[in-house]
Amino acid sequence: MKPTDLFKETLFALSANKVRSGLTVLGIVIGISSVVAMISIGVGTSASIAASIEGLGSNLLTIIPGTFQPGRGLVSSGRGSAETLKNEDAEAITKINGVAAISPEYQQRFQIVSTTGKNTNSLIIGANPSYETVRNVSVDNGNFITESNLRSLGRVAVIGAAVSEDLFGADNPIGKTIKINKTIFKIIGVMKARGSSGFFNADDMIIVPLTTMQKILSGAEHLSLIAVSVVNKDDMAVVQNEVVSVIAARHRVSLATPDFSVVSSKDILGALTKVTDTFTIFLASIAGISLLVGGIGIMNMMLTTVTERTREIGLRKAIGAKNRDIAFQFLAESIILTFIGGIVGVIIGWLISKAVSQLAGIATSVSLFAVLLACGVSATIGIVFGYYPARRASKLNPIEALRYE
Numbered sequence: 001m002k003p004t005d006l007f008k009e010t011l012f013a014l015s016a017n018k019v020r021s022g023l024t025v026l027g028i029v030i031g032i033s034s035v036v037a038m039i040s041i042g043v044g045t046s047a048s049i050a051a052s053i054e055g056l057g058s059n060l061l062t063i064i065p066g067t068f069q070p071g072r073g074l075v076s077s078g079r080g081s082a083e084t085l086k087n088e089d090a091e092a093i094t095k096i097n098g099v100a101a102i103s104p105e106y107q108q109r110f111q112i113v114s115t116t117g118k119n120t121n122s123l124i125i126g127a128n129p130s131y132e133t134v135r136n137v138s139v140d141n142g143n144f145i146t147e148s149n150l151r152s153l154g155r156v157a158v159i160g161a162a163v164s165e166d167l168f169g170a171d172n173p174i175g176k177t178i179k180i181n182k183t184i185f186k187i188i189g190v191m192k193a194r195g196s197s198g199f200f201n202a203d204d205m206i207i208v209p210l211t212t213m214q215k216i217l218s219g220a221e222h223l224s225l226i227a228v229s230v231v232n233k234d235d236m237a238v239v240q241n242e243v244v245s246v247i248a249a250r251h252r253v254s255l256a257t258p259d260f261s262v263v264s265s266k267d268i269l270g271a272l273t274k275v276t277d278t279f280t281i282f283l284a285s286i287a288g289i290s291l292l293v294g295g296i297g298i299m300n301m302m303l304t305t306v307t308e309r310t311r312e313i314g315l316r317k318a319i320g321a322k323n324r325d326i327a328f329q330f331l332a333e334s335i336i337l338t339f340i341g342g343i344v345g346v347i348i349g350w351l352i353s354k355a356v357s358q359l360a361g362i363a364t365s366v367s368l369f370a371v372l373l374a375c376g377v378s379a380t381i382g383i384v385f386g387y388y389p390a391r392r393a394s395k396l397n398p399i400e401a402l403r404y405e
Contacts (some may be wrong), residue, residue: 002140026300026339028381029293032089032345032374033289033352035284037367039373040353042280044365046273059100059233061240063089063226063247083222086249092246100238101279103127103134103227106213106220112206113179113295114167122163134229142174142189148314149209153216157185159345161193162203180206236264268382282346287382291377294341295385302334302389311397316397327394334386335379342378346371 015021064085090104106126113119131137132144140156149156157178164173173187185208194202214220230239243254243262253259306313313326353364 014115020301021337024294024297025337025344027290027297028341028378029294029336029345029348031288031291031294031344032378033349035288035368035377036346036349036374037352037356038283039370040349040364041356041368042276042355043367043370044353046276046280046316047365059230059236059241060237061228061230061262062264062268063093063228063243063260064224065222065260067258080095085223085226085255086221087223088130089247089250090223092230092270093243093248096239096242096246098231098235099243100229100231101134103229104133104210104223105222106210106218106222108213108218108220110181110217110392112163115177116168118167120163120166121207122160124213124217125205125207126210126217127207129211131207131227134227138192139189141172141193142187144189145207145209147225150211153212154209155183155185155212155216156188156209158189158191158207159187160191160203160205162201163206164190178206180208183216196378206250240264291381295381298334298337299385299389300379301337302330302386303392306330306334306389306393307391313393313396314398314400317396319384323394326396327390329381330390330393331386334390338378338382338386339375342375345378346374349374371404 034285061087077348085104089106090102092177093099093102104127108124109121111119111121127145127151129145129147132139140161142158145154145156145157148154157171157180159167159178167173168176173190177189178185178187179185191203191205191207208217228239232315240262244258247260247262248255248258251259291357316326349370350366353366357364
């Protein structure tokens with residue numbers, strides 16, 4: 001049978017019962033669209049996280065309490081590791097060769113209330129003036145924290161773009177006041193918008209002087225982390241080892257079992273990428289179950305079709321059709337069904353990913369790999385689940401098939 005004749009016969013057979021064919025394709029459409037949407041969300045989130053971390057600079061070291069293990073995150077050292085970093089540790093790091101600047105920080109979430117009566121819950125970061133340089137951020141309106149603010153325990157705040165929108169809308173917040181943990185703060189600046197990275201919004205934060213944060217807001221004497229900017233990224237490993245040695249000596253702990261970790265941007269990116277990749281594979285696997293169900297639906301329909309067209313099969317064989325012709329015809333019908341489902345599924349999956357991006361603010365990216373994977377999987381399902389019905393049709397005895405009622 002010529003390929004053109006096979007294609008025409010296939011379309012005619014499938015269009016003979018449009019409702020049944022449509023319902024069978026629906027299972028494939030749901031499965032493919034789910035897989036494409038899940039992969040696009042995972043890929044987009046990973047790319048967004050990578051761009052955010054790279055935006056911080058390739059020469060950034062972060063010192064955190066506890067032990068950092070790639071794939072597991074922070075693991076407590078069992079010696080009160082949450083409070084091991086002190087202000088004195090930050091001062092000691094400044095004396096290390098190759099260190100450009102440091103940013104000691106203490107972070108805690110508080111409820112914020114504005115003079116307009118609006119409120120929000122945001123991350124409050126206690127920092128010093130070098131935060132702006134080390135973290136590669138800038139003020140869009142107003143001024144950043146100064147050394148004078150640190151010395152005087154100034155009740156001043158620099159707010160993120162999202163916080164400004166939540167509390168003051170389109171109004172200029174400079175000079176206005178907000179209440180953080182029952183303490184009045186004057187807004188002196190608004191950070192330039194940076195956007196969200198995955199599930200983290202870099203604009204939803206407020207920066208206050210570190211001394212004010214520790215002595216007035218939280219009462220903490222320790223640090224949440226210390227960010228270190230290295231002069232030359234080629235010296236990252238040397239500076240990192242030196243930082244480990246200095247802090248370990250200060251804390252009187254062994255280098256084999258420290259109560260802190262020093263991680264680079266590359267380490268953080270690797271850990272986060274591993275988590276997002278695992279999460280994406282997990283979601284795509286769950287979505288893939290619907291593909292299996294759709295494949296079973298394809299097989300069930302094709303077996304029913306073989307039974308209904310038994311006399312037709314006998315007639316074709318009687319006029320000279322070979323077993324392979326019959327097998328190719330039914331296999332082609334199965335493949336066409338799944339291929340149509342694959343194309344429609346890719347389109348719907350793309351629309352779902354765009355809707356998620358617009359409504360939830362989560363970055364998505366429909367890659368060529370996801371499209372090719374979806375089409376390949378749909379074609380494979382058509383072959384695998386259509387093989388048995390096609391083989392069964394080709395093996396029918398033409399005399400018994402003609403007698404079938």
